[in-house]
Amino acid sequence: MDKYKQYERVFNHFDENGDMKISPCELQKCVGLIGGVMSLEEAEVAVMLMDSDGDGLLCFEDFVKLVEGVGEEEKINDLKEAFRMYEMDGSGCITPKSLKRMLSRLGESKTMEECKLMIAHYDINGDGQLNFDEFKVMMSLQT
Structure with missing residues (x-):
């Protein structure tokens, strides 16, 4: 239906x-x-x-x-909550360091280089971190 x-x-x-x-x-x-x-x-x-x-x-x-x-x-509120979990350091962006830390909390061990590559894949403005808009794009492509 x-x-x-x-x-x-x-x-x-x-x-x-x-x-x-x-x-x-x-x-x-x-x-x-x-x-x-x-x-x-x-x-x-x-x-x-x-x-x-x-x-x-x-x-x-x-x-x-x-x-x-x-x-x-x-959906936006849920995304903001998830973003804050990964962002963690108050910078307003997900950095390779904060991504590595959150993934390890979730039981996934990644190197700093792997985290940089994961971020680079969705880093639209090329600053080496994900802002909320880039995170939304990444999450929309995951579903």
Whole structure:
């Protein structure tokens, strides 16, 4: 089943009154059903930000944008957390030294030269270390 069919099923489930729109109240309930917490005020803000036609409700297209936006934000946050684990020294970059240290913590023994080569493969600006944008590129190519 493609993701839009899945989104449609979820949308229809959350559209309690069948008006093909999701109200802030319906959005709040659906977030609660999937284990999240959202106040009515937060739901109202989310609807206001994503509402393309100004009627105070989410149509299916608005809902898809909201769902995909939330997923993307979570991915970026997960990547930032992983980046910080490898970066470790507060430099804002993954250096061969910090990469070697993290890999050894994970049980992978690499030489400094191997770590330099691993970094060089994704080091777009050629500075010998990975900044967050380069790390994102590397991780997107890994999946």
